[in-house]
Amino acid sequence: MKSKKIFAVALxxxxxxxxxxxxxxxxDSSSTTASSGSDTTASQTASxxxxxxxxxxxxxxxxxxxxxGADEISDYTFLAFMANxxxxxxxxxxxxxxxxxxxxxxxxxxxxQDAAEAVGTMIASGDxxxxxxxxxxxxxxxxxxxxxxxxxxxxxxxxxNLKEMFSDKQWELFRQADGHIYWANVFGKTYGEPKTRTHxxxxxxxxxxxxxxxxxxxxxxxxxxxxxxxNYAKKYPKNEDxxxxxPYTALCEGWRYFCIENAPxxxxxxxxxxxxxxxxxxxxKPTIVxxxxxxxxxxxxxxxxEVYNAGIMDPEFATMDYDGYIAKLASGAVLGMCDQxxxxxxxxxxxxxKGFDKKGYNYVPLGLVAQKGQTKNQWHAYADVPNVSSGxxxxxxxxxxxxxxKFLNTCLDQDIHDLRFxxxxxxxxxxxxxxxxxRTEEMRQNWQSDAYLAKHVCTYSYFPQWxxxxxxxxxxxxxxxxxxxFFATLSDPLKKAFDAYGYTAYGDFLRSExxxxxxxxxxxxxxxxxMDTTTDYGMAWARMGDCKHEWLPKxxxxxxxxxxxxxxxxxxxxxKPEVFLEEMQKELDRRIELSK
Amino acid sequence: xxxxxxxxxxxxxxxxxxxxxxxxRQSVLLIIAGLYVIYGIVFYYLPLAGWTMAFENFKLKDGxxxxxxxxxxxxxxxxxxxxxxxxxxxxxxxGVINLISTTVTAIGFAILLSEVRNVMGKKIVxxxxxxxxxxxxxxxxxxxxxxxxxxxMINELLxxxxxxxxxxxxxxxxxxxxxxxxxSNVWKETGxxxxxxxxxxxxxxxxxxxAAAMDGAGRWQRIKHITIPGIRSTIIIxxxxxxxxxxxxxxxxxxLLGLGVLKPVSETIDIYVLNYGMKNYSLGTAAGIFKTxxxxxxxxxxxxxxxxxxxxxxF
Numbered sequence: 001m002k003s004k005k006i007f008a009v010a011l012x013x014x015x016x017x018x019x020x021x022x023x024x025x026x027x028d029s030s031s032t033t034a035s036s037g038s039d040t041t042a043s044q045t046a047s048x049x050x051x052x053x054x055x056x057x058x059x060x061x062x063x064x065x066x067x068x069g070a071d072e073i074s075d076y077t078f079l080a081f082m083a084n085x086x087x088x089x090x091x092x093x094x095x096x097x098x099x100x101x102x103x104x105x106x107x108x109x110x111x112x113q114d115a116a117e118a119v120g121t122m123i124a125s126g127d128x129x130x131x132x133x134x135x136x137x138x139x140x141x142x143x144x145x146x147x148x149x150x151x152x153x154x155x156x157x158x159x160x161n162l163k164e165m166f167s168d169k170q171w172e173l174f175r176q177a178d179g180h181i182y183w184a185n186v187f188g189k190t191y192g193e194p195k196t197r198t199h200x201x202x203x204x205x206x207x208x209x210x211x212x213x214x215x216x217x218x219x220x221x222x223x224x225x226x227x228x229x230x231n232y233a234k235k236y237p238k239n240e241d242x243x244x245x246x247p248y249t250a251l252c253e254g255w256r257y258f259c260i261e262n263a264p265x266x267x268x269x270x271x272x273x274x275x276x277x278x279x280x281x282x283x284x285k286p287t288i289v290x291x292x293x294x295x296x297x298x299x300x301x302x303x304x305x306e307v308y309n310a311g312i313m314d315p316e317f318a319t320m321d322y323d324g325y326i327a328k329l330a331s332g333a334v335l336g337m338c339d340q341x342x343x344x345x346x347x348x349x350x351x352x353x354k355g356f357d358k359k360g361y362n363y364v365p366l367g368l369v370a371q372k373g374q375t376k377n378q379w380h381a382y383a384d385v386p387n388v389s390s391g392x393x394x395x396x397x398x399x400x401x402x403x404x405x406k407f408l409n410t411c412l413d414q415d416i417h418d419l420r421f422x423x424x425x426x427x428x429x430x431x432x433x434x435x436x437x438x439r440t441e442e443m444r445q446n447w448q449s450d451a452y453l454a455k456h457v458c459t460y461s462y463f464p465q466w467x468x469x470x471x472x473x474x475x476x477x478x479x480x481x482x483x484x485x486f487f488a489t490l491s492d493p494l495k496k497a498f499d500a501y502g503y504t505a506y507g508d509f510l511r512s513e514x515x516x517x518x519x520x521x522x523x524x525x526x527x528x529x530x531m532d533t534t535t536d537y538g539m540a541w542a543r544m545g546d547c548k549h550e551w552l553p554k555x556x557x558x559x560x561x562x563x564x565x566x567x568x569x570x571x572x573x574x575x576k577p578e579v580f581l582e583e584m585q586k587e588l589d590r591r592i593e594l595s596k
Numbered sequence: 597x598x599x600x601x602x603x604x605x606x607x608x609x610x611x612x613x614x615x616x617x618x619x620x621r622q623s624v625l626l627i628i629a630g631l632y633v634i635y636g637i638v639f640y641y642l643p644l645a646g647w648t649m650a651f652e653n654f655k656l657k658d659g660x661x662x663x664x665x666x667x668x669x670x671x672x673x674x675x676x677x678x679x680x681x682x683x684x685x686x687x688x689x690x691g692v693i694n695l696i697s698t699t700v701t702a703i704g705f706a707i708l709l710s711e712v713r714n715v716m717g718k719k720i721v722x723x724x725x726x727x728x729x730x731x732x733x734x735x736x737x738x739x740x741x742x743x744x745x746x747x748x749m750i751n752e753l754l755x756x757x758x759x760x761x762x763x764x765x766x767x768x769x770x771x772x773x774x775x776x777x778x779x780s781n782v783w784k785e786t787g788x789x790x791x792x793x794x795x796x797x798x799x800x801x802x803x804x805x806x807a808a809a810m811d812g813a814g815r816w817q818r819i820k821h822i823t824i825p826g827i828r829s830t831i832i833i834x835x836x837x838x839x840x841x842x843x844x845x846x847x848x849x850x851x852l853l854g855l856g857v858l859k860p861v862s863e864t865i866d867i868y869v870l871n872y873g874m875k876n877y878s879l880g881t882a883a884g885i886f887k888t889x890x891x892x893x894x895x896x897x898x899x900x901x902x903x904x905x906x907x908x909x910x911f
Contacts, residue, residue: 117874123656140875144656252856315746318856319767532875534653539673542872546679546859553856557768574678 209360269376274525725787
């Protein structure tokens with residue numbers, strides 16, 4: 001009996017220890033990293049003498065000839081906490097990429113869980129993918145030794161493409177407290193001359209038919225914007241299919257409540273620092289300002305309150321969830337809302353399927369400002385904005401980190417990049433006499449069909465990538481930025497609007513200042529995103545969020561705005577925002593110091 | 597198995613000494629019992645070591661034993677937090693409302709059903725009524741959301757009956773939330789909870805009813821004087837067992853229905869643990885310990901009251 005008990009206790013101890021040691025660092029993973037990429041291939045091919053191990057030299061340019069046999073291809077897994085469509089097994093371009101890079105990635109998308117939430121359990125169980133975009137769980141992964149450090153690879157010329165992603169100073173911002181770099185954000189980077197024609201970020205959006213009906217006015221302020229929506233809704237209270245129009249809605253659910261929450265910073269003409277404003281004018285050093293308490297914030301919510309009580313705003317805005325919101329937008333009923341483009345871009349294909357694009361239901365962005373005539377406006381960022389708080393990571397679970405980093409590096413080779421985003425030459429795009437890529441109408445339609453995309457296209461959209469101009473100096477890195485393609489894929493109502501205003505890119509609608517270099521600290525949200533409730537300021541930040549979640553909809557639906565606003569401001573003060581702001585100021589000072 | 601204590605009337609109760617032969621005789625039983633003891637220790641008691649997390653700045657990397665000790669810091673944080681106090685209120689309020697409403701409706705439903713004479717009709721009603729129990733909350737909340745929407749069933753019913761003039765947005769006003777949660781619980785669980793009462797009612801001796809009927813007792817009187825006293829002990833036992841669950845007022849239904857404006861009344865301890873404890877395991881554990889403490893107090897208290905009033909009890 002006794003021995004049995006001891007055995008059981010020992011067993012239990014082992015299990016307990018085992019469950020907490022999910023992520024022991026592989027002892028060899030970091031020590032072997034500096035060896036050149038060809039090593040890996042050599043060891044991979046050792047078992048298969050028929051393959052030619054002389055290919056795949058470390059140099060970035062010499063990849064065009066390399067192909068891998070079926071048994072040399074490594075299958076790796078990737079996970080991101082984002083909504084995305086999975087591609088089919090045996091996808092054409094995925095197979096081609098596997099042949100050319102020696103790596104096949106199985107992508108998994110988990111949009112139902114918060115990243116930090118999921119990462120905690122993954123660390124405890126040790127059940128990690130090979131690659132991960134850890135979102136707000138990145139720091140947690142790094143702290144628990146689940147990630148392979150990038151440092152040695154960044155020093156190695158064989159991985160020059162990776163190094164090229166950021167300047168030395170920018171890389172420093174990715175460095176964690178333990179002195180290592182564990183991830184790189186793949187978005188918002190421009191190669192060569194900027195070619196961006198989309199506006200992927202936040203704006204007050206309006207259906208293009210509304211502008212057309214009002215004969216394409218220039219909309220500057222909230223008053224003008226809501227008057228525009230109201231007039232249209234009065235004129236056409238129902239869509240052709242009988243759906244009642246909703247002039248304006250605002251999503252307030254979960255982390256996506258920025259749709260109602262952060263407009264005041266933009267209205268005042270500041271860029272998207274996310275959680276705070278960094279004020280430069282009239283102060284002796286860059287200073288953190290809370291945009292939740294500014295006069296503009298009050299003005300904005302008062303306006304929302306006014307339109308809500310006038311019946312212009314969706315009566316159910318405060319209780320709809322994200323799915324309900326997207327369903328409303330996809331039905332074509334919503335004339336306007338404030339949102340990030342990436343948050344609702346998924347409806348575009350639905351519009352095409354239903355023919356809504358022909359009816360002018362597509363949205364164009366408007367860069368509203370607090371006061372008429374205000375020139376301070378940074379809705380559209382012309383500068384690159386690396387979000388250093390998250391990005392692509394290689395985990396310690398990956399059996400061959402060298403090969404993994406080699407793959408990340410190869411992702412940025414021009415031919416591979418073209419294959420990912422343009423497709424296969426002849427099938428997906430053609431090259432004209434001047435070397436410019438273009439697509440035929442049929443190819444364009446293919447790339448708008450979900451079925452075709454799943455079967456044929458593989459962009460590995462969360463892996464390293466560039467925007468801007470291709471290394472050939474002519475083409476755009478991505479088709480959406482190619483002038484001919486951009487205009488060819490615009491629906492007629494959109495084209496008319498672009499012509500009427502004389503704009504050539506979505507960014508033009510926002511009439512933002514052409515600021516090509518933002519403060520080195522930008523964006524400050526990369527710090528607030530990292531906070532947790534173990535610290536005073538993190539606790540204050542969490543409470544502020546809770547308070548805003550509760551009160552913002554409340555002040556909007558209020559029958560007595562002034563007194564409810566006072567109550568809100570008092571409740572907000574109780575969350576001790578000053579503790580949070582002080583920490584943000586400290587971080588701002590630290591980043592400024594780093595840049596020197 | 598021989599009972600160790602078999603003293604008859606008037607005899608002194610003797611404890612039999614445990615001898616080696618006795619042990620050998622019962623070895624199989626002991627092994628089986630031992631396995632359960634081991635199971636209990638491994639899966640119920642050893643994990644309690646995790647409670648130490650509540651008293652430290654727990655970091656996954658440093659583990660339970662290596663993390664910095666901070667004493668009662670997290671408990672202090674919890675009880676100094678106005679939000680947390682509000683959350684305890686929400687949890688207990690919804691817990692009590694749910695417990696009372698589901699118990700009363702289940703008993704009422706069981707009695708009504710037991711009075712039905714048509715066996716076919718009874719079976720059909722019973723089957724239909726307990727089916728919602730098997731639906732997951734995500735499905736139930738979608739139904740509830742649709743039913744209570746401004747253009748939903750409830751609003752249409754109320755407006756067409758002339759009770760209200762304009763539709764009410766039920767999810768925009770805090771006062772409707774607890775009733776909605778209670779209604780959802782009743783809808784989902786009544787049929788299922790009624791099964792056990794129904795079984796108890798079936799077990800009541802039919803001769804009691806016959807005798808009462810002979811003496812001229814009507815239906816209502818029979819229910820009042822026979823059925824209800826007959827299931828009284830079951831009600832008490834189930835109440836004591838469920839009282840510990842009051843603190844588990846729910847997670848899914850509040851999480852899925854309680855957006856934005858409803859937060860002040862919808863958030864329960866479980867949701868708080870998720871929001872604040874996700875990256876801060878220590879705080880989450882502290883809240884969990886508090887929950888356990890409240891549950892145990894409630895059970896002990898009610899068991900004690902039941903004992904005092906001479907009713908059935910758990911222990």
